[in-house]
Amino acid sequence: MKRRDFLKTGLKIGVATNALPVLLGGSPVRALGRSPLRSALEATGSANNNVLVIIQLQGGNDGLNCVVPFTDPNYASLRPTLGLSGSNLTAALPDHGTLAFHSAMSGFYSLYGNGGGNGKLAVLQNVGYPNPILSHFRGTDIWNTATDSGIYASTGWVGRLLKVQNPNFPPSTIPAGSQPLALEFGNSLSNLFLSSSGGMGIAISKVPTSGSGSTHNYDPIPNNPTTPYQELEFVRTIQAESEIYAQSIVSRSVTTNKVTYPTSTLATQLSSIAQLIASGFSTKIYLVTQGSYDTHSNELTGQGNLLTDLSAAVLAFQQDIEAFGIADQVAVLTYSEFGRRPKENGSGTDHGTAAPHFVIGTQVKGAVYGSDPKLDATSLAGGNPTGNLTYDPLHDFRNVYATVMNEWLLAGGDQTQINADIQAVLTQDASTTYSTNATWQSLGIFRSQPLQYVGSSPDATGLMLLPCYPNPAYGITQIDYALPASGPVEIGIFNTSGVEIERIVDSRQSPGPQSVTFDASKLPTGTYFYRLTTASGTVTRPMVVEH
Numbered sequence: 001m002k003r004r005d006f007l008k009t010g011l012k013i014g015v016a017t018n019a020l021p022v023l024l025g026g027s028p029v030r031a032l033g034r035s036p037l038r039s040a041l042e043a044t045g046s047a048n049n050n051v052l053v054i055i056q057l058q059g060g061n062d063g064l065n066c067v068v069p070f071t072d073p074n075y076a077s078l079r080p081t082l083g084l085s086g087s088n089l090t091a092a093l094p095d096h097g098t099l100a101f102h103s104a105m106s107g108f109y110s111l112y113g114n115g116g117g118n119g120k121l122a123v124l125q126n127v128g129y130p131n132p133i134l135s136h137f138r139g140t141d142i143w144n145t146a147t148d149s150g151i152y153a154s155t156g157w158v159g160r161l162l163k164v165q166n167p168n169f170p171p172s173t174i175p176a177g178s179q180p181l182a183l184e185f186g187n188s189l190s191n192l193f194l195s196s197s198g199g200m201g202i203a204i205s206k207v208p209t210s211g212s213g214s215t216h217n218y219d220p221i222p223n224n225p226t227t228p229y230q231e232l233e234f235v236r237t238i239q240a241e242s243e244i245y246a247q248s249i250v251s252r253s254v255t256t257n258k259v260t261y262p263t264s265t266l267a268t269q270l271s272s273i274a275q276l277i278a279s280g281f282s283t284k285i286y287l288v289t290q291g292s293y294d295t296h297s298n299e300l301t302g303q304g305n306l307l308t309d310l311s312a313a314v315l316a317f318q319q320d321i322e323a324f325g326i327a328d329q330v331a332v333l334t335y336s337e338f339g340r341r342p343k344e345n346g347s348g349t350d351h352g353t354a355a356p357h358f359v360i361g362t363q364v365k366g367a368v369y370g371s372d373p374k375l376d377a378t379s380l381a382g383g384n385p386t387g388n389l390t391y392d393p394l395h396d397f398r399n400v401y402a403t404v405m406n407e408w409l410l411a412g413g414d415q416t417q418i419n420a421d422i423q424a425v426l427t428q429d430a431s432t433t434y435s436t437n438a439t440w441q442s443l444g445i446f447r448s449q450p451l452q453y454v455g456s457s458p459d460a461t462g463l464m465l466l467p468c469y470p471n472p473a474y475g476i477t478q479i480d481y482a483l484p485a486s487g488p489v490e491i492g493i494f495n496t497s498g499v500e501i502e503r504i505v506d507s508r509q510s511p512g513p514q515s516v517t518f519d520a521s522k523l524p525t526g527t528y529f530y531r532l533t534t535a536s537g538t539v540t541r542p543m544v545v546e547h
Contacts, residue, residue: 052330053332054158061100098372119366125368129398143336144191183286267313295349394441443485492531
């Protein structure tokens with residue numbers, strides 16, 4: 001059996017039987033294939049330290065009862081029982097008086113703010129794709145793999161992106177303290193994170209409070225023609241790497257949240273993500289799932305409860321990362337495999353097509369993007385299938401992904417290379433066609449991002465500033481960085497008002513990797529920043545001090 005075949009087989013086993021688990025304080029961790037090693041000066045291929053948190057609204061969220069076109073008389077006509085009005089709605093969106101949120105989404109209304117590009121929540125209207133598939137499983141597969149509806153792929157768009165950014169995956173060894181590029185809360189790794197080299201991350205059921213502390217003393221692997229020693233060695237390597245990631249997660253999940261979260265599963269998972277990011281955990285992409293939104297019946301209660309949970313959990317998460325001082329590096333993206341039909345079936349809605357989706361963050365230009373859904377008889381008659389909403393081609397879900405890559409995950413890099421990477425992820429890589437569309441558009445929903453790294457790549461040939469460790473800092477914390485050329489170097493510690501508290505480096509230094517320690521015990525508990533200034537550019541990162 002070849003290693004790639006084993007990876008594919010292992011992934012199938014992992015979904016069916018939860019194979020290859022490692023216990024983290026009683027919580028199973030599944031590393032379905034090696035994740036890239038992440039040492040102090042390893043290049044991730046990313047031009048910044050931005051983080052993306054993806055929330056899957058599993059089951060097909062009813063967008064019309066989420067962002068409600070309450071002034072359209074067709075809405076009330078199509079939904080005599082389920083139509084929302086009055087106290088079941090928030091106030092009309094300040095800059096978009098024809099729309100209001102479901103009353104359960106007061107948190108989202110708060111994040112939307114005054115709109116007009118000034119808030120923290122973007123509403124992308126009528127997101128979909130041509131020839132939609134209304135099956136939960138196939139629909140989810142299409143959104144995860146970012147393919148045309150008639151194309152089947154075994155890799156996900158995030159997995160392909162991480163592979164493009166980490167072409168040497170998998171490494172031969174992984175040192176202690178390494179952290180995965182992607183982390184999912186779930187029982188097995190989603191195909192969203194699969195690449196041609198296997199899984200680009202790990203799946204955990206929850207963040208544990210202690211590690212397993214287990215070590216394994218195996219018998220030597222026999223090297224003879226009758227024993228598949230390479231495959232056995234690979235399994236043992238996955239086990240060892242899982243334990244390394246386990247200890248890394250445990251060591252970084254001790255941060256105390258700054259706000260009180262609701263008690264739901266989604267809120268608990270988001271609170272754990274906030275802890276990890278605030279601690280300096282280097283994982284770039286997180287996935288959590290909420291549902292089920294499969295509201296064929298009893299939708300008013302079922303969807304209302306889910307939206308209450310979603311809105312309150314996301315609001316708490318946003319408030320938390322703002323209190324940590326890390327909000328400018330975090331964005332949230334929601335997706336669901338399809339919307340629901342405009343016409344109710346009595347107490348619920350059947351599988352539909354286009355729907356609104358959300359992007360949240362301090363670097364998001366909060367506003368409504370796109371037109372209100374068209375609910376007149378002529379428009380619905382032209383829906384695909386008939387009776388469904390027509391999607392906005394500009395808001396093809398691949399354009400949403402292209403926007404997230406171009407304006408967030410890859411922002412600050414060389415634009416020619418960014419364009420090439422997006423094409424490889426969404427259109428065609430070296431061996432597989434994902435879409436017949438040759439180009440994808442960026443929607444302009446993020447504020448301009450300053451360069452976090454300067455140089456051709458974030459390694460010893462370019463300017464680089466890594467998260468300090470440990471973070472939160474309880475005493476001595478270490479700051480690692482790399483310089484592209486010799487010259488004057490300054491590193492200062494700043495408070496949240498931008499006042500420099502202490503200059504810890506002020507000297508001329510040689511190119512390459514550098515390191516400095518800082519005693520944070522002298523500072524009061526709170527959020528601070530450390531800034532690296534050179535002739536090549538300036539990079540700033542947050543540091544949390546706790547006692």
